[in-house]
Amino acid sequence: MTDAPSPRRAAILGAAGTIGQHFARLLDRHPEISVEALVGTSRTRGRRLADVWQLSESPPGALAGLRIRERTPAALARAGIEIVFSGLPSGTAGPFESELARRGIDVFTNASDHRMDPTVPLLVPEVNPDHLDLLARRAGGSGLLVADPNCSAAGLVVALRPIWTIVAPKEVHVATYQALSGAGFPGIASLSIADNVVPYIAQEEEKVARESQRMLGSLRRGRVAPSRIPFSVQCVRVGVRDGHLEAVTLVARRRPALSELLSAWGSFDPLRGEALPTAPHPPVVVRREPDRPQPIHDRWAGEPARARGMAVSVGRVRWEPPYLRFFVLSHNAVRGGAGGSVLNAELAIARGLVGRGRARR
Amino acid sequence: MTDAPSPRRAAILGAAGTIGQHFARLLDRHPEISVEALVGTSRTRGRRLADVWQLSESPPGALAGLRIRERTPAALARAGIEIVFSGLPSGTAGPFESELARRGIDVFTNASDHRMDPTVPLLVPEVNPDHLDLLARRAGGSGLLVADPNCSAAGLVVALRPIWTIVAPKEVHVATYQALSGAGFPGIASLSIADNVVPYIAQEEEKVARESQRMLGSLRRGRVAPSRIPFSVQCVRVGVRDGHLEAVTLVARRRPALSELLSAWGSFDPLRGEALPTAPHPPVVVRREPDRPQPIHDRWAGEPARARGMAVSVGRVRWEPPYLRFFVLSHNAVRGGAGGSVLNAELAIARGLVGRGRARR
Amino acid sequence: MTDAPSPRRAAILGAAGTIGQHFARLLDRHPEISVEALVGTSRTRGRRLADVWQLSESPPGALAGLRIRERTPAALARAGIEIVFSGLPSGTAGPFESELARRGIDVFTNASDHRMDPTVPLLVPEVNPDHLDLLARRAGGSGLLVADPNCSAAGLVVALRPIWTIVAPKEVHVATYQALSGAGFPGIASLSIADNVVPYIAQEEEKVARESQRMLGSLRRGRVAPSRIPFSVQCVRVGVRDGHLEAVTLVARRRPALSELLSAWGSFDPLRGEALPTAPHPPVVVRREPDRPQPIHDRWAGEPARARGMAVSVGRVRWEPPYLRFFVLSHNAVRGGAGGSVLNAELAIARGLVGRGRARR
């Protein structure tokens, strides 16, 4: 690229956590974004990223030596940070992110605090890119605030979007098989999950239902009208490192042919025309084997290389009207975590939305 | 017991397998049944039960030294065997069991071959004891043939029975978290399930639906009219040794109070008056903790001691009409396997049905 | 027993922890000891034992409803507590236990703080009962202080004792495969151990070496002269719930026949004559199968019923002089934890040592 703009200066919040480390991994040598700061807490400040690294993937060479700092929103603004990726825990995240946005910094967050705010797009680029229009309602001079959804909702809505109107479900039933990394580190104790599964994840079922309904809702007069289709969700933790599997049953109003469904999934690629580096093409991989998708084989689905873990795998499609049953698998910390926000940022950059808050100040 | 009848002479088919070994464990020192023969294949004949033992529980002292033999139905009849417990694999089981019954031996089977036969009760004593009446249609002189259901269906119907008419569901949605032992030994390869879950168990979803509908059906003019309520089932293998967990959602027609549901489960004990040694009292244990039932804690539920693993645990009851969601857990190889057939035999003995075929010959 | 003395009034320290809960389980309906108080911290005070229960075994019926209290040594003394079982974490344990002993209460502890004290027997009844003589050096009027060893050392010394002089090792090499419960609850994070093993347990290798040498040492003029045989130990955490496996290699000075070794293990039962309720007979179970001992099959070894988990399993004995290799398995939280201290208390009671401190005051 001869005319490539200089990369945006970015910071990662919660850099010592699971999502923060996935941000570091995904932003390593990113063509449009340059990580300049790793922000942590008093517990981790001063330590190099490599020293707190917990993922089984290797720490990114370029960032491994960067030290984690404690930083206020003001300090980040002074340091010329333009974009912040937030892997903060919910609760802590909300006020910190609001303050960053007030200072004109564009925030892409994996935390749940702002997901239901009327002026915050809860965004999955393949699913509801039009929800970016909500940003028009934000105060002038303020930065963007864009949220990615709950780790189970993210994969689910990518799988539902291509068939949503074809099937016209009147009910959605979901049971999840959620990976350990979804709870972050240290997360669940080994004695709680060894030779066991745990049918409880605090507030998860409500989040999956509510966030999916919001993302599948429509934009009317600057507001999101959530889908009214009921989502009945049951969430279970299983002893798998990464990759959330979900058993989905749609009760359908319509009766498309099975081939029509498979073709809708197979040809789905709404971001085809946009050069988003982290976008997987195709975003939905349809598995034809009888026993797929499986975490061990499919969690890293996604091409090109930069989009590994961003594709959603769909399989075991059984269509016995009115019941459409299938399984969805996605990498909870990539598609359902850090990767979701990176893709959101790429879309916002492509749409020319990034940097406006700071420009106007 | 001063007047106790002499115990029935019993044989175990498939004694080297997982279900066969649970039969041996459960029948150890049984007050009404005495195991006289362990029947295996050419692969295991001549070996002592202790030598082929695979369960993590210890082999039963009294039977540990008994040797496994190859035996024809004729040889078993000649040896004076009155009751056979069958842990044979499906396919092999059918003709062998039929031949045993023809010779007047009463057969209690865990195999699937005869489960849908019109003259074979598919029986869970707490759920459909009246289905024993199907036996009246069998030919004179023949032995009983009584089947217990699929390991996932067994726990499910015990949990559904107490609330079935109160809720009057119009749909049942089930997603399972099934243990490794459900596949027997050697079953699934460690590399297939380590750090993984597998969303496929051959023919399982159909069995759970069909068998549950049969057991919840009603007896009309000597035939079972299966329930027509649709069961939409998704089955997944998880890396747990024992204990099938199931996420259940009922779409209800009625609107009972939550307390009415809990009370229906809590007071359910239809076998209370009958002195069946392996019957758990109560058969449904309602867990009030937010995160139960769990395999590691609840798979061995059941009192008295002889009924360990026979109780079904229900928990996380969420009632947002019309959706009633809850989890069920039961020990797949006890309540959902060998224990089911032992309880069936105990009920048949209590009803005076055992031994009739031989008496008439 | 017509003349049975009234049971000793006991308290459990650290009742909410893994070891504390095993104490509660093992002391349930104990013929000589009656648990009157469960002592915890501000975090757990007021909660019933059943509410904080974490073990996969069921909570003991008689104690399940007892509430955890915060109690000072003085309060325990005022409440007439005669014996204390301590499952406190090391560091906290030391001063609290010393204060209890000063007040005349007999303390049996699983904590490491006092294990190397010259006047504290580091005791395994089958191994070094004579070390109880160290107690003679304690101040008049003070209670006993008796420690059980590190969870890996406990099983090891029981396996070594019967062959120690026969083999006369000049070196002992040990590599461990230690269970998750050895770290207590919450212990190790699931993400740290799923699909992994961790070759590091803080200070464990030093403890196993030093404590084994002390227990295998000899008592000379009121002091323990530790064994000078070097122990080279490597400790690894593996993803097993309960049961520490150890690979042991002895470099032998002597050349006994293999049969002599097996017979030494098989006939070892130094507590045969003493009626200690929790003592397993035999204490060493020799497995002849090629692939035993294994945690899943052997961790609960031990008869009679009250001694389940107290026997040590030895197997895969390979004797190629000068190298004697074998595996040892023992339940880390029973033989290597709470059960060790219960057995110590039973031995002290049998020897008439319990209650002396209080008697003299």
Add this chain to the structure above:
Amino acid sequence: MTDAPSPRRAAILGAAGTIGQHFARLLDRHPEISVEALVGTSRTRGRRLADVWQLSESPPGALAGLRIRERTPAALARAGIEIVFSGLPSGTAGPFESELARRGIDVFTNASDHRMDPTVPLLVPEVNPDHLDLLARRAGGSGLLVADPNCSAAGLVVALRPIWTIVAPKEVHVATYQALSGAGFPGIASLSIADNVVPYIAQEEEKVARESQRMLGSLRRGRVAPSRIPFSVQCVRVGVRDGHLEAVTLVARRRPALSELLSAWGSFDPLRGEALPTAPHPPVVVRREPDRPQPIHDRWAGEPARARGMAVSVGRVRWEPPYLRFFVLSHNAVRGGAGGSVLNAELAIARGLVGRGRARR
């Protein structure tokens, strides 16, 4: 490369197995070797590599569509195959490989059959490249036969080589923590290893000892004189997918400084000067953290990209003379399997040894 020779035409034996699939993965787009044939059994013939794929890594694009065939040595020779990589099971491998060599094809094998043959180098290029001289004793016209060692021996000797003469051990004690994939597919049953470890792998301990001694032996008059240092080995299977960990204790004759040992490991890179595509630089990665190496973090060690999984990680070095204790970790199916033979082939090609048999015929 302007003058690159055309790549060697290669076949993979046992292509449907775990090692065969790693061969396919490692040889994908190899600069010197081109896979032309996948050889399997009647069970898998006709199936595409992608259809039998079992590894968690993705099947290699270029070979995924290639079909598995049954092929005799004669057919392979007729098809112009120059190099064969053998992932055959031991027993089957021996005669088949001998016949291939007789026909002038160069064989690099992971099977154990020929490992102790006097004319077959048991080779790890960083450890004993001079053993290639054994090939000089083979009959004219015959192809090479080069074996890689047992999966546990491979990592061990790479870790031992740099310090072997510095420490001058008089004994080597090894306890292993071996991954599931070491048993191939299906390998060990999930019920045998879930919540368990298994202290038995058939013939493994003998192989590790004998093969290590051979590789560390010296070449004298065209024969290998094995090292006489005793290896005392204990082998255990643990529930880890990939990566063998080994606890090593050397009883040293010499007393080098710890820094000298670390420096010997750190500077070890005997293949530095040779352009072998799959050679890792450095071959030994020394970990300084207290709790490394670990399978989840270190099994894929090795740079450049083509050498992923070929480096051996050493850590927790504790030097208390005469005992040197440390842990070694290596990827059993890469360094200890297919990758070992690929590196052997690369060394043989670089030395001009490949193709001689065929040239002379």
